Amino acid sequence: MDGKYTQIIRNGFPGGLGLLQVAPLNLKQVEVIKGSSSTLYGGGAIAGLVNLVSKIPT
DSSP states (O other): OOGGGEEEEETTEEOSOOGGGSOGGGEEEEEEEESGGGGGGOGGGSSEEEEEEEOOOO
16 A cells, blocks of 8 residues: 555654654654554554654653
8 A cells, every 4th residue: 555544653642743753863663563453543544554652761
């Protein structure tokens, strides 16, 4: 499927977020969910989901 059906979320919460808006040094991990199991996160995630998990400040 096209990339327009893939949803990008940050710390488990959806929002108007693009990959260029996230500082790579602030990321702890990137989780990728492929296929139809990502539809639990909404209709915008039919093809997949990318969850960007931030580091916890120390």
